Amino acid sequence: MQTQTKTADNGVNVETLLTAKAAITETPEAGQFTWRTRSEWTGGVESRTTIEGFFGLGEEQARKAPHTIDADHPEQFDASDKGATPAEIALAALAGCLTAGVAAVAQHRNIQLRSVKATVEGDMDVAGILGIDADVRNGFSAIRVTFDIDADATPEEIAALVAQSQKRSAVFDVITNPTNVRVTVA
Numbered sequence: 001m002q003t004q005t006k007t008a009d010n011g012v013n014v015e016t017l018l019t020a021k022a023a024i025t026e027t028p029e030a031g032q033f034t035w036r037t038r039s040e041w042t043g044g045v046e047s048r049t050t051i052e053g054f055f056g057l058g059e060e061q062a063r064k065a066p067h068t069i070d071a072d073h074p075e076q077f078d079a080s081d082k083g084a085t086p087a088e089i090a091l092a093a094l095a096g097c098l099t100a101g102v103a104a105v106a107q108h109r110n111i112q113l114r115s116v117k118a119t120v121e122g123d124m125d126v127a128g129i130l131g132i133d134a135d136v137r138n139g140f141s142a143i144r145v146t147f148d149i150d151a152d153a154t155p156e157e158i159a160a161l162v163a164q165s166q167k168r169s170a171v172f173d174v175i176t177n178p179t180n181v182r183v184t185v186a
Contacts, residue, residue, distance in 0.1 A: 008152075010103050011107075012106075017108075034054060035054050036052075044080060045072060046071065046072045047072075087122065091120045097170060102116050102165045104165075105168075111161065114151060116147065116149050117149075120143065121144045123140060124141065
């Protein structure tokens with residue numbers, strides 16, 4: 001009797017990731033990255049952020065093409081609703097980072113995914129942002145991430161995928177840990 005080995009194909013090249021990990025382990029300075037965005041006001045409370053290049057692997061890197069993200073606010077705030085709010089974009093970044101992590105970890109563990117859906121909700125009292133109450137925080141008071149994952153795996157294996165993704169997520173870290181932020185005017 002011949003046994004067939006099933007190999008997961010989630011579209012993640014784990015060998016490339018492991019090669020990068022080994023190279024950065026040997027040359028730690030190559031792991032120092034600086035990500036960049038450039039935002040420009042376009043009117044009202046709208047802005048367009050462009051993402052083109054970054055520094056990493058010891059030199060400047062370019063994207064194949066620029067990426068843009070439009071930010072705005074809903075009509076309820078007398079805005080034109082031409083984009084998501086910056087707070088929603090932060091939630092989208094968290095969802096995207098965690099979801100990518102689930103796919104990468106699943107591929108590494110040879111778990112075939114059929115679908116991964118993340119719902120992210122953030123609670124916010126806008127009285128802080130609007131200057132109504134100085135004691136109210138401007139940001140989220142709570143964030144909830146709920147995954148719906150269909151995979152060739154047990155519930156325990158799926159929970160482990162999510163836990164490892166959370167452990168390695170840069171955006172989860174940014175949101176849950178203090179980061180030094182310096183704002184200057186040119």
